[in-house]
Amino acid sequence: MYAYDPLSNIPPNLTHLVLGGEAHIWSEQTDPVNLDRQVWPRTCAAAEVLWSGAKDEQGRNRSQVTASPRLAEMRERLVARGVAAEPVQMPFCTMNGTQCAL
Numbered sequence: 001m002y003a004y005d006p007l008s009n010i011p012p013n014l015t016h017l018v019l020g021g022e023a024h025i026w027s028e029q030t031d032p033v034n035l036d037r038q039v040w041p042r043t044c045a046a047a048e049v050l051w052s053g054a055k056d057e058q059g060r061n062r063s064q065v066t067a068s069p070r071l072a073e074m075r076e077r078l079v080a081r082g083v084a085a086e087p088v089q090m091p092f093c094t095m096n097g098t099q100c101a102l
Contacts (some may be wrong), residue, residue: 001023004044004054020050037084037086
């Protein structure tokens with residue numbers, strides 16, 4: 001999700017016309033057992049890119065490494081609400097902040 005720039009092929013004078021985005025999952029590889037665990041972590045990452053943009057303040061692509069703690073925290077919120085979302089990073093990394101280099 002972080003490697004994708006939703007505005008990459010849109011001329012700068014037309015980017016203001018983009019009203020939203022969407023995230024996809026291949027239904028032939030999805031069933032009730034793996035739906036929640038795959039869809040929600042991916043859509044959280046897509047939402048961050050769609051909301052904040054694919055580039056950071058310095059114009060660099062957003063980093064999965066810096067996003068992982070935020071996405072792991074969101075995953076914990078989902079799990080607390082009964083959504084069986086899969087881990088974004090190892091539980092040790094979630095508990096120990098920036099000690100993990102992905």
